[in-house]
Amino acid sequence: MELSPADVLKIANLAKLHIEEDDIPDYVTNLSKILEFVEQLNGAPIENIKPMAHPLDVMQRTRADNAVAVTTTKATQANAPEVENGLYLVPQVIE
């Protein structure tokens, strides 16, 4: 599977990554090589095999929907780039 520069930019946009113009050829080469490598899966004998999402093949356990405080809002927000009155600040969304 050979990706084009446009494919790389589309994937980058979906992944919320900015790729510099100069780096596009490297991404085209490396991502194409990886996709070519995984194409080995096309020959796999997987007819009638169900997909496996969990390595122990079990359903994930759930718990009662009770809030459990692991830490405080204040301690958590100490790591935030910008907060005000307990709210996270981001650039203006609606112009």
Add this chain to the structure above:
Amino acid sequence: MHDKTITELSQLLENKETSSQEITQSFLERMRIIDPHLNAFITINEDYALQAALDADKRRKDGNAQKLTGIPIAHKDIFCTRGVKTSCGSHMLDNFISPYDATVTKRCKDAGMVLLGKTNMDEFAMGSSNENSFYGYVHNPWNPELVPGGSSGGSAAAVAASLTPIATGTDTGGSIRQPAAFCGITGLKPTYGRVSRFGMVAFASSLDQGGPLSKTAADAALLMNVIAGFDPQDSTSVDTSVPDYTATLNDSLQGLRIGIPKEFFSDGLDPEIATAIQVAAKELEKLGASLHDISLPNTELSVPAYYIIAPAECSSNLARYDGVRYGYRCEEPKNLDDLYKRSRSEAFGDEVKRRIMIGTYALSAGYYDAYYLKAQKVRRLISQEYQNALQQVDVILGPTTPTTSFALGSKTDDPISMYLNDIYTIAVNLAGLPAISVPAGFAQKLPIGMQLIANHFQEAKLLNIAHQYQQVTDWHKRQPEMNHQG
């Protein structure tokens, strides 16, 4: 002091022949001298360690000590540690001070273990050489021109160089076992769900598992007694009883059936490693085990399946780094989209970006069936193959890696060549099995690792075999040259 196992250090503490403060000081002094040459640590917090040692000595004096109270440890910088930087080897989390402890960190703390520092690693645990760290390369103690392996390269190098007597790591596709093999130490990847993932920064949630890197199997057993067990805070933690991992270390290997897959000895394996592993298998035969040829025909498919599943999970997990709530934020974002894109692009390294993009692509509309669904089917195929093999034999034996350690910078431009380094380890994660790497010889003065794989929750069996092997061999006692200098 620094060359002692935690089994020995624990005995010295119990006999009151030394104190935790004395042991801790000794390791901290050694780290000051040696670590500038290895770069095994991202954070060393001497005050924190010395206070913990003081507390451990008091606890022992008060008669409240546990087996590992006062024993130093280093955590891979992927385990959240309250009040301490937890970077995951990334620029993204360079400013992140964890507000809580991972369960592994907390269990070690509650046992009275002394945290010496946080070890270097490939960024977000993505890598097999520790060359993808924001904090620079880690050097292999056996030869500083070579890689220590990855992603738990800092932990492996630190144990091999005796900067810490034991360390934690995580293993998503071989990240405990491969660096353990490259650095000549013991590394155990437990069953998926055996050790809590709570507070362990997520890379690929259906594959990640924490475990010990140690000098001996007996030491790994002691640490497993502390970190293994059910954790309600981790929805993937399994609620089943935990044995005393030290209780069966001395069990006889009489009657043990060992399977040797022919696919693990095919092209690409260094002939010196093949010979060393065959010699090791004979050693186990002498201890009473029987050797059986088995086949795992789809071994080669494990790497391509992994390189869809792991990036898919990574692209989802790493979506949380958005420059809003924690982590790196770019300067003067023009709008929200610019904030996301520049924060992520400026703070993630090349390999992380590559994997996010592969994962995003594999999960995108129109490609899901062709990649992700197919990889999940191959995952079941591989898992069934291991289950069939483990019906015939008790454990599977082979090399941990196809080569010994390689030169720094020699594979960084070729991701596929780097990925193939994990050919013998990756299937174990896809199948959720436990596996251990044990030192089993040398090739050109570099350590060789032997891998043993067992069925789910049979870590005690692996530790028993590894321990018995270490009673009749001395590969695990060999030390890099630098250890004789300080």
